[in-house]
Amino acid sequence: MEKKRESWGHSHPISQAIREINDIFYNLGFTFVEGPIIESEHYNFDVLNVPRDHPARDMQDTFFVKGRPETVLRTHTSPVQVRYMESNKPPYRIIVPGRAFRNEATDASHEAQFFQLEGLVVDKGITLAHLKGTLEQFFSTFYKDDITVRFRPGYFPFVEPGVEVDMLHKSARGERWLEIMGAGMVHPHVLEAAHVNPDEYQGFAFGVGLERLISIKYGIEDIRLFHTGDLRFINQF
Amino acid sequence: MKVSYLWLKDYLGESLPTPKLLEELITFHAFEIESIEQVGEDTIIDIDILPNRSSDCLSHRGIAKEISAIIDQKLLVDPLRKSLPALSLADDLLVTVEDPTLCTRYSSSFIAGVKVGPSPQWLKERLEVLGQRSINNIVDATNYVMFNIGQPLHAFDAQKLGEKNGKRHIGVRTSREGEVITTLDGATHNLSKGTLLITDAVGSNVLGIAGIKGGKHAEVTTETTDIVIEAAHFNPVAIRRTSRELKLRTDASLRFENRPSSHLTRFALQEVEELISTIAGGVLKGGTDFYPTLEEPVTGPVTVSEINTLLGTEMVEKDVVAILKRLDFTYTNRRDNFTITAPFERSDLHIKEDFIEEVGRIYGYKKITAQNLPLPPEKPRINKRFYYSERIRRALIEQGFSEVYTYTLCDEGIVELANPLAADKSALRVSLKNGLTESLKLNEKNAAFLGLDTIKIFELGMVFTKEEESLELGIGVLSFNSKKKQEFIKDTFDDLEKVLMQALGSNGVSGKINDNVFLLNVDDLIKTLPEPVAYESLFEEPQKVTYKTLSPYPFALRDIAVWTPEGTREDDVVAIMSQESGDLLIKNFLFDKFEKDGRISYAFHLVFQSSDRTLTDDELSVIMERMTNVLNGQNGWEVR
Numbered sequence: 001m002e003k004k005r006e007s008w009g010h011s012h013p014i015s016q017a018i019r020e021i022n023d024i025f026y027n028l029g030f031t032f033v034e035g036p037i038i039e040s041e042h043y044n045f046d047v048l049n050v051p052r053d054h055p056a057r058d059m060q061d062t063f064f065v066k067g068r069p070e071t072v073l074r075t076h077t078s079p080v081q082v083r084y085m086e087s088n089k090p091p092y093r094i095i096v097p098g099r100a101f102r103n104e105a106t107d108a109s110h111e112a113q114f115f116q117l118e119g120l121v122v123d124k125g126i127t128l129a130h131l132k133g134t135l136e137q138f139f140s141t142f143y144k145d146d147i148t149v150r151f152r153p154g155y156f157p158f159v160e161p162g163v164e165v166d167m168l169h170k171s172a173r174g175e176r177w178l179e180i181m182g183a184g185m186v187h188p189h190v191l192e193a194a195h196v197n198p199d200e201y202q203g204f205a206f207g208v209g210l211e212r213l214i215s216i217k218y219g220i221e222d223i224r225l226f227h228t229g230d231l232r233f234i235n236q237f
Numbered sequence: 238m239k240v241s242y243l244w245l246k247d248y249l250g251e252s253l254p255t256p257k258l259l260e261e262l263i264t265f266h267a268f269e270i271e272s273i274e275q276v277g278e279d280t281i282i283d284i285d286i287l288p289n290r291s292s293d294c295l296s297h298r299g300i301a302k303e304i305s306a307i308i309d310q311k312l313l314v315d316p317l318r319k320s321l322p323a324l325s326l327a328d329d330l331l332v333t334v335e336d337p338t339l340c341t342r343y344s345s346s347f348i349a350g351v352k353v354g355p356s357p358q359w360l361k362e363r364l365e366v367l368g369q370r371s372i373n374n375i376v377d378a379t380n381y382v383m384f385n386i387g388q389p390l391h392a393f394d395a396q397k398l399g400e401k402n403g404k405r406h407i408g409v410r411t412s413r414e415g416e417v418i419t420t421l422d423g424a425t426h427n428l429s430k431g432t433l434l435i436t437d438a439v440g441s442n443v444l445g446i447a448g449i450k451g452g453k454h455a456e457v458t459t460e461t462t463d464i465v466i467e468a469a470h471f472n473p474v475a476i477r478r479t480s481r482e483l484k485l486r487t488d489a490s491l492r493f494e495n496r497p498s499s500h501l502t503r504f505a506l507q508e509v510e511e512l513i514s515t516i517a518g519g520v521l522k523g524g525t526d527f528y529p530t531l532e533e534p535v536t537g538p539v540t541v542s543e544i545n546t547l548l549g550t551e552m553v554e555k556d557v558v559a560i561l562k563r564l565d566f567t568y569t570n571r572r573d574n575f576t577i578t579a580p581f582e583r584s585d586l587h588i589k590e591d592f593i594e595e596v597g598r599i600y601g602y603k604k605i606t607a608q609n610l611p612l613p614p615e616k617p618r619i620n621k622r623f624y625y626s627e628r629i630r631r632a633l634i635e636q637g638f639s640e641v642y643t644y645t646l647c648d649e650g651i652v653e654l655a656n657p658l659a660a661d662k663s664a665l666r667v668s669l670k671n672g673l674t675e676s677l678k679l680n681e682k683n684a685a686f687l688g689l690d691t692i693k694i695f696e697l698g699m700v701f702t703k704e705e706e707s708l709e710l711g712i713g714v715l716s717f718n719s720k721k722k723q724e725f726i727k728d729t730f731d732d733l734e735k736v737l738m739q740a741l742g743s744n745g746v747s748g749k750i751n752d753n754v755f756l757l758n759v760d761d762l763i764k765t766l767p768e769p770v771a772y773e774s775l776f777e778e779p780q781k782v783t784y785k786t787l788s789p790y791p792f793a794l795r796d797i798a799v800w801t802p803e804g805t806r807e808d809d810v811v812a813i814m815s816q817e818s819g820d821l822l823i824k825n826f827l828f829d830k831f832e833k834d835g836r837i838s839y840a841f842h843l844v845f846q847s848s849d850r851t852l853t854d855d856e857l858s859v860i861m862e863r864m865t866n867v868l869n870g871q872n873g874w875e876v877r
Contacts (some may be wrong), residue, residue, distance in 0.1 A: 009639035010694060011630060016779055022623065026772065031611020032620040037645075037651065037706055038665075042329055053474040055288040055494050064655040072666075073654070091614050099645060099699065103658060112658055113645050121610065128597070129549025132607040151602035153264055153594075155287040156777025160549075160592035163602060164269070185547055190592060202547065218784035225787070228695065229641035231687055232787050237779070 009011070013237045014115055017142075019096045019212050021117060024141045028134065029117070030093045035080035037099055043079035047193035048158040056157045056165035062101040062114075073101035075116035076207055078158060079213040081186075084120070090201050091123035097210060110223040115210035115226075122186060122196065122203030130202040131183055138169050143217060150177070155217060158206055159184025169216060178216060181208035240293050241369045242280035244255075248301035252310040256280045259304065265850035266307045268294070272601040276366045291495035293582045305565040306599055316386050317582055321503050327523035327555040328401060330395075330465060331438075334527050335410040337502060339368050339433050342470035342504035343409060343527040346510055347395065349463045351519035360516065375457045375464060377514045380488075385495055387582075388505035389489035391435075391445060393495025395463035397455040407445060407465065407780035408438030418443040419453040433471065448476040449485050452653050464519075499532045501580040512847055532803050534578050535586050538594060541573035547590065549605050560599045566592075567874045595789055599788065622708060625741060626697050626759065629710060631775040636733065638693040638712065643672025644698065652701045669711030672696065673754050678716045684717065686792050686844055691716040697759065701716035708763075710748070721784035730755045741766060788848045795861055796831070798840035802873035808821030814873070817864040821845045821852065838877065857860040 022032050035043075041052075045068035050056045065071040075098040084094055096118035104110055121130065132149060154164035162184035166177040167171040188198035199208075211223040218226050218237075225233045247251050254262060260270050263284065271283040275840065280327040286294045293299045298316060305312050312318045313526055327347040334340045355361075356377040364371055371377050379390035398405040412432040419425050426446070428434070433447040437455070443450040448471040457464060470493075477494040480486055503526065510521055520723045540558055561568050579586045586592060630640060646654075650664030657663035666672065673696060680692045700709045714729050715723060730750055737746045738755075743766060746755035789809060799810060807827055815822055822845055829840035845852055845860070 007633040007637055011634055011776065011779075012640040012642055014642055014794070015630060015640055015697075016776075019776060020779075022620075026617050028610060028616070029617055031617040032623055034620070034622065034868050039699065049321050053477055055291065055477065060289070063657070063731065066653040066655040072256070093610075093613060093617070094860075095798055100648075100757055103656060105658070112662065123614065124548060124609075126610075127549030127608070128549060128602070129605050129608040130610050132549075132605055134607045136607050137314070138849060139769055151605065151608075151659070152269070153267055153602070154269075155289045157289075159589070160590040160840065183589065196583060218782055220784060223785060225644050227644055228680060228698070229643045230618075231639055231641075231680045231689075231789075232815075234639050236685065236784055 010231075010235050010237055011015050012226075012234055013214050014210060014237060017210055019105040020142060021095065021097060021138075024138055025119070027095075028093070028137065029118065030095045030121075033080055033096050033129070034096045035074075035077070035083050035096065035100055037074055037101075039072055039074040041072055042080060044072050044074050044076075047190065048078055049081045049187045049193075050157045054157075062096065063101050063103045075102055076100050077116045078205070078207060081120050081158075081205060082190060082194045084194050085124050085191070085196055087116070090141060090196055092120055092203070093123075094118075094120050096120075099213075108224065111211070111223055111227065114223070117208050117210050119206045120186070120203065121205075122201050124201060126203040128163070128185060131163075131206065132186075134164060134204075135167075135206065136184070142213070143169075145170060149180075151183075154182055154184070156182050156184060158190050160187045161185055165206070169222070172237070173220075180212070180216075181206055183207070183215060193225065195216045238284055238286050238300075239284045240284055240297060241302050241363065241366050242282060243278070244303050244363060245304065246296045247655065248312050248314065249304060249308075249310060250297065250313050252308065253304070255309060255425055259561060262304070262307050263300075265603065266601065267303045276472075277362075279366045281366055286496055289585050290752075291491065293387060293393045295492050295495075296385060297384075298386045299582070302565070308566070311561050315502075316508050317504050317506070317580075319507065321507060324526050325523040327525060329405060330525055331401075331404045331406045332525045332527055333406070333408045333410075333438050335408070335528045339411070339475050340409040340527075341472065341473045341530065341532075342499045342502055343407075344468045344506055344524065345407070345511050345526075346466045346506045346524040347405075347463070347522040348466070348510065348513060348519040349395075349522050351462060351464055351513060351517040353459050353461050353517065355458060357516055357728050372772045373457065373459070374517045375461070375513060378509050378516065378799075381464065381512065381527075382481070382505050382509045383488060383492070386501060386505055386508065387492060388501040390446070390505055390509055391451050391467045391489075392457045392459040392463045393444060393451075393455040394457050394830070396461070397437075398444075399437045401439045405442070405465065406438040407467075408436045409434060409469075410434060412443075412839075416443060418446060419457055420446070420450045421453060422450075423453070426485075429482060432482075433475050435467065435794055445482070446479060446485070447471055449480055449483070450487055464513075466506060466513075468498070468505045468509075470499035470502060473516050480493060486796055487871065496584055498584040499528070499580045502526075502528075503536050504626060509646045517861075529638065530583070532584070535583070535587050536576060536588075537592055539575050539577055540587050544593050544596055545594050549608060550597070550598065550600065551840065552596075556600070557596060558778065560596050563599055564595055566595070566620075588653070604842040606643075619769045621763060621769060622760070624772060625763050625766060626708070627775055628740045629697065629737065629759070632736050633695050633712065633733070636693070636736060638695045641673070641676050641694045641696050642698065643669065643676055643696060647671060650701060652702050666698075667696055668751075668756060669696050669709050670751055670754050670756060672698075673711045674711035674752070677713045677753060681715055681717075683792075684750075685794050685842065686824065686846075688824065688842065688844075692719045704788050707761075710755075710757040710759050712748075713753055715753055715779050726750070726753060784866040786848070790825070790847055790849070790851050792846040793852050793857055795843045795845065795857060796840065797843060797861070797868075798838060798865070798877040799868050800836045800838050800873075800875040800877060803835050803837065803872075805837055805839075805874075807839060810841075810868070814841070814843070816844075817867050818845065818860045821847055821860065836873075840877075 059074040129213040151163040269285040435445040480490040646662035824844040
């Protein structure tokens with residue numbers, strides 16, 4: 001049973017998560033970066049190696065902005081990768097927590113509006129093994145547990161190779177692998193689009209749904225609760 | 238794509254792993270598995286083929302080839318490695334292609350004297366387990382070959398094609414204004430100008446929408462005796478545009494829009510000729526092959542060190558050699574320097590990294606050992622907006638405000654969506670006002686549940702005006718107690734401005750009040766503030782949270798007050814109340830406590846709720862009565 005109320009208010013679980021995530025990644029040398037939500041198709045797709053009239057564009061259902069040609073609500077936080085690289089010199093270590101939108105029907109595990117956490121590391125000699133190491137460090141700190149991750153082949157146009165990332169989640173019900181995010185090695189076309197020389201630099205990128213990360217942590221079954229402003233939910237955190 | 242296990246067995250025989258093992262092998266080396274299902278004698282594996290491999294793996298041969306590389310077993314048969322006979326030109330068939338950039342290859346076979354009828358049982362079964370309907374032996378043969386090697390085919394009734402100088406004539410051209418087609422399913426489509434069509438070049442009959450769907454005009458029926466089989470290769474962008482425009486997604490369009498190899502056409506015709514000859518008879522009268530630009534195989538130099546540097550592995554020359562052999566890639570190498578050539582059907586491979594991914598998949602990502610990043614090259618920069626947002630959060634939370642996130646999409650705004658999901662989510666919010674007002678209302682309903690007499694909330698969120706998106710702070714207050722509500726709100730917000738000024742080290746914080754909501758443009762305010770030098774630790778480590786799912790059933794309230802002897806603690810009373818009400822008493826709020834004549838009175842608001850039903854008054858009366866009796870039964874206790 002809950003204790004009686006205290007005089008302090010509560011921090012929303014998304015804000016708490018972003019705070020924790022920034023703490024973890026700051027210590028690993030990552031800068032917290034943001035970018036626009038209303039985005040051009042250029043940054044949301046073209047520079048991310050998702051060409052026009054390519055079937056890969058169907059992988060994300062997109063909201064278009066009325067009256068503005070080639071303008072969308074960003075479908076992921078990945079456009080910030082190129083935006084950041086264009087205006088800064090390598091090496092890069094950034095995280096981008098932020099809102100993204102997908103034109104898909106809402107249910108307990110899907111929302112048209114959600115938060116995504118993007119991560120990008122570009123330097124000399126960065127490998128898939130570093131991605132694995134970084135994610136294990138992140139998950140282990142975030143979930144306060146010793147967490148292993150595994151990769152499966154995956155496809156996202158802006159990485160090559162692309163991987164699906166699973167983490168071994170331990171709970172009262174036992175251990176099981178959870179599909180958690182997409183990641184991979186930054187596609188040379190993306191680096192080229194940002195005027196970074198892919199013969200000299202390479203790196204990894206990952207993108208994960210923030211609500212999903214938090215839901216796994218607390219066993220939340222309905223991700224819609226994150227955005228309804230319901231204190232019965234928020235005051236539990 | 239649905240894949241038949243028995244079909245795969247044609248390729249791999251007894252070395253094909255069990256479906257269970259296949260699931261694991263495919264998952265960790267190639268694709269995600271959607272489902273595995275027993276269908277009759279067969280097992281159907283639904284494999285999620287993403288756009289990068291839709292060019293070669295939307296086929297049983299493609300999947301078998303993947304498995305062959307994973308388990309290191311050669312295919313027993315391979316239709317794409319058979320030798321192709323020299324083309325014998327059909328005397329009485331002519332094909333004209335208007336634009337070779339739209340139709341990059343057009344191969345065909347002319348077969349006379351076939352007997353159209355039902356397919357043999359084995360063929361029906363092959364198609365039916367995949368959820369396909371058997372039509373007749375000719376159409377089934379074309380579909381079989383498509384599901385086998387990935388090349389869409391189409392059969393025309395040759396006698397329905399126009400004749401010119403004694404030749405049947407097929408044309409590939411874009412549509413003119415106002416052309417219409419009735420497709421095989423009987424549907425009529427108005428074609429916009431420029432749609433790529435297969436036509437009867439003599440007459441003006443439209444025989445099909447290129448790469449998407451065949452037309453009714455030259456349909457193969459039981460009367461048909463002579464057929465032309467088309468195996469073509471079209472511009473993927475053109476196919477995709479038309480398919481989207483007509484909202485026609487077919488097995489053919491799905492394959493063509495992912496650019497399969499143009500080399501497939503003649504292999505497919507060879508397969509279908511053989512099959513038709515077996516199941517429908519007829520005589521091959523030759524074929525045609527329009528193929529102006531030969532597609533060259535992709536070749537690339539890759540070094541072992543490049544492979545290891547991208548994957549984080551420690552492979553040596555012989556590891557790479559072994560994997561390339563399994564993949565059936567040809568290569569030459571001088572020690573660690575490889576030049577790799579992909580087989581023609583792997584039209585998905587373009588750059589060095591594509592080849593490295595292939596090596597990595599077969600090697601196995603499991604074998605990659607996690608490695609920490611080297612020390613950061615530089616100190617991260619401080620995000621000013623986040624830094625000051627955190628200060629705002631901390632200050633407001635300390636004042637008893639809880640942070641909410643509300644919807645960015647709403648019913649009205651300056652920035653509107655061209656393709657909204659719903660009318661109430663058709664625009665981006667211009668302010669946090671409506672979201673906070675809704676949240677206040679929602680929480681007002683649950684105030685007793687929450688034990689609150691004032692709802693105090695805030696949100697930091699992006700708002701959208703014509704030219705820009707900016708960060709807004711919205712604070713909402715709703716009090717049930719205060720008599721002078723407006724005054725209360727004004728006082729609260731006046732105080733908060735001071736709180737914020739102090740928290741931000743600013744001497745100019747002034748928001749605007751709109752009903753119960755205070756709004757402030759944070760970006761404008763932050764501009765006036767100094768650049769932060771380091772993040773601060775403003776919040777304590779969050780306590781361990783045991784999250785409880787919200788019950789969809791209503792809660793009920795009861796009050797109780799009890800006299801207890803001196804020295805009785807609040808917890809003592811709560812313990813008894815909890816015990817007597819089981820899981821149903823989910824919250825209690827002490828609202829009054831006083832001591833008199835050596836006794837202490839405790840008064841509580843009690844919140845009851847069930848996770849699986851609506852509680853009735855009767856049920857609650859029983860609980861309250863039992864609780865009262867037990868409390869009264871304690872030495873010196875008395876429920877008031």
